[in-house]
Structures are given as structure tokens and as C-alpha cells.
Amino acid sequence: MPAAESYLKPEVIQQIKRLDLRAQFIVKGFMQGLHASPFHGFSVEFSEHRKYTHGDDPKDIDWLAYAKTDRYYVKKFEAETNITGYLAMDLSESMAYTYRQELTKFDYSICLAAALTYLMIGQQDPVGLVTFGERIRQSLPPKSKRTQIGTILSLLANLKPEGKTDIGASLIQLAAMLKHSSLVMVFSDLLADAEGEGGVIPALRRLRHGGHDVILFHVLDEAEVAFPFTGLVELEDPESKEKLEIDADGFRTDYLAEVESFRETYRQECFQSGIDYVPLDTSMPFDRALTEYLVTRKHRA
Incomplete structure (x- = not known):
């Protein structure tokens, strides 16, 4: 796992800073316009x-x-304009997967979280962190001090994604913890049961019904999205360790259809629940990922 400083190296800081400079709607509008949003974040002046x-x-x-x-x-x-944000980070072992990208899904999520932390604290909005596997593991209270970004990254850099996950139970636990309406930013590959009792989608609805705004960053590895394999390959479930040998060429079409269906299920369910769904893969520069999300949201608003 890279050290915290690797997420704060000059080129990463420059990428994060560019978010601040790219058309003011990134700073002023990133958290505005969410479905039925009660929040008006990123504004500490009488601008609204x-x-x-x-x-x-x-x-x-x-x-x-x-x-x-x-x-x-x-x-x-x-x-009235400040919001309190919580970064909710999936620590399941599947988040450590990478095929040919420099960053794992977990590393990628940290970079994205760093950018969001930088943006929120830059506008004096407090942000905290929650990590989870089968349950919530760590909880860092929200703060708006500039040292908070280093605190968050240092905590994440010392964690290793491992073990199984229960996203639904963890999000229900988080909903019970939150005493005030907040913005919850979830980072996960969502490799868990989506629906049914204990599923991810009912838990997301629970957060929304609790008065919270939710952004779901669905982070997959490039290989999980594009399936660049050929010939006979052995696939292994990172959590159950179950192995399966397949003919990649014959399997590709069905696999890609399943991935699209997987994403579409979340896209539709999140839309109906007033949750912002952001499908990502690790080949996308994280600043571009934010920008594309903003453009998509702007067109939908």
C-alpha cells in the first residue's frame, strides 16, 4: 500500500488544484443540484x-x-450553506484488485476522496471518514481544518483492504450513527448483494429516508469493465477464493452484458431514490471522473 505522501505528491496535488480552477461550477456547484438536495454546499459567502x-x-x-x-x-x-460530508470507504479485499493499472480500486478511491476533501475543506465544509468491511471499522469525526486532508489520507494509507464485506449492514450502521442531515459519499466496487434483505440498495434508501444526500461512486477496475482477457483464464473471487476456469473469448459477450446490467440496476435504483450514481473505472483520471460526473449531473438537473 502506498504511503500517505504518495497521494499528496506534487502531480497529485496539481491534479487536485486543477479541480478548483476548472470552471467555477466545480467548486460552487459540485454538491449543488443533487436530487431533492436540501444542501447548498461550497458557499460561505452571500452568493445565494x-x-x-x-x-x-x-x-x-x-x-x-x-x-x-x-x-x-x-x-x-x-x-445555512455549509454541509457536513462523510467519506464512506469500502475496505473489502476485492478493492485491492488491479490488473494492469497503477492504482488499485482502493488507491483510486483514495485519490478521489482526497480531491473531494480538498474541495470541501477549501470551502470550510467539514468532512469526516468512515471505513467498513463487514461492519464499520474506523470513524473519523468531520472537521473543516486544512490538516484534515492529511489526517484522512494518513489513516487510509495505513489500511489494507482485506476480508469480506457487508455493504448493506455497514451503511445501515452509518445511518444510525448520523445525527444530522449530511452528505454521504460512498466508494465501493459494490461486489455484494444489491437487493433483498440486507442488500446495498435498501441500505442506500435508508440513508436517503434519513434525510441524507448520497453520492455512490461505483469504482471498478478497468479489467472488470473491459474484460481484456483472451484464451483460457482462471478467475478467482478475491473474498471467497473460489476459482473458475473459462474460455475468455467465448465468455466476453455475456460478461460485458452482465456488467452493463449490474451498473444499470444501480443507475435506475439510485435515480428513483434520489441518489447520485457515478460509475467509474480505474483507467479514468480522477479529475476527469469528477468533471464527467458534473457534466452528467448538469444535463440531468
Whole structure:
């Protein structure tokens, strides 16, 4: 496992910084516009307004806005615009898989988490971390101090993805832990039961019903998506260690259809539940992954 510093090396920092510079919608809009979102993150200035409602202090009315619209609006204060984020990281052994990419699925998730942490803390939004396997293993309270990115990466760099996972149970446990409406960013390959009792999808719905916004980063290895194998190959389940020998050429079409169905199930279920679903693979630069997600969300909004 790479050391924490490897995620903070100059070229990675530059990639993260470019996220900040790429069209202001990345900073101001990344967490805005989520399905039915109660949050207005990444804004600590009076950059947004809401309609005046009974109980608001009349002194907060923006009279310039009234002059332009003939309607009463009040400026949103910092307390109303800040959000609390939680990075929820899958530590199952399958996340350690890589075929020919430099980064495993877990490493890739850390880079993406670093970018999100950088963006949120840059706007004074607190962010914390939860890691899970068959249950939650570590929990780091949200903070908005700049040292938090180093704290998060140092913790992750000292972890080794291992063992089995129970994503559904872990997310249910997380939902019970959260006392206030939060933004939960889940990083997982989702190699677990999707539906049924104890499945991932019911657990995601539970988070949404608890008033939380959810972004599901579905991280697969490039080989899991593209299936670049030929001839006879032996496949091994990283968690059960079960092995299967197949003819890759004859299996490819069915396999690719299954992967597409796998992703489509989550895409549809997340859409219906008001969850943002982000399918990724480890061949995508993580800054591009964020940008493509933003473009997709912008078109859907």
C-alpha cells in the first residue's frame, strides 16, 4: 500500500488544484443540484438567496433583489450553506484488485476522496471518514481544518483492504450513527448483494429516508469493465477464493452484458431514490471522473 505522501505528491496535488480552477461550477456547484438536495454546499459567502418566509428577520431582506424581482428574498448565511460530508470507504479485499493499472480500486478511491476533501475543506465544509468491511471499522469525526486532508489520507494509507464485506449492514450502521442531515459519499466496487434483505440498495434508501444526500461512486477496475482477457483464464473471487476456469473469448459477450446490467440496476435504483450514481473505472483520471460526473449531473438537473 502506498504511503500517505504518495497521494499528496506534487502531480497529485496539481491534479487536485486543477479541480478548483476548472470552471467555477466545480467548486460552487459540485454538491449543488443533487436530487431533492436540501444542501447548498461550497458557499460561505452571500452568493445565494431563498424566498423570505414567516419567521425570518426582515433585516435580512435583500432589497436589491426585491428591486429586481419585486419579491422578498433573504441572503443565506454560512450556517445555512455549509454541509457536513462523510467519506464512506469500502475496505473489502476485492478493492485491492488491479490488473494492469497503477492504482488499485482502493488507491483510486483514495485519490478521489482526497480531491473531494480538498474541495470541501477549501470551502470550510467539514468532512469526516468512515471505513467498513463487514461492519464499520474506523470513524473519523468531520472537521473543516486544512490538516484534515492529511489526517484522512494518513489513516487510509495505513489500511489494507482485506476480508469480506457487508455493504448493506455497514451503511445501515452509518445511518444510525448520523445525527444530522449530511452528505454521504460512498466508494465501493459494490461486489455484494444489491437487493433483498440486507442488500446495498435498501441500505442506500435508508440513508436517503434519513434525510441524507448520497453520492455512490461505483469504482471498478478497468479489467472488470473491459474484460481484456483472451484464451483460457482462471478467475478467482478475491473474498471467497473460489476459482473458475473459462474460455475468455467465448465468455466476453455475456460478461460485458452482465456488467452493463449490474451498473444499470444501480443507475435506475439510485435515480428513483434520489441518489447520485457515478460509475467509474480505474483507467479514468480522477479529475476527469469528477468533471464527467458534473457534466452528467448538469444535463440531468
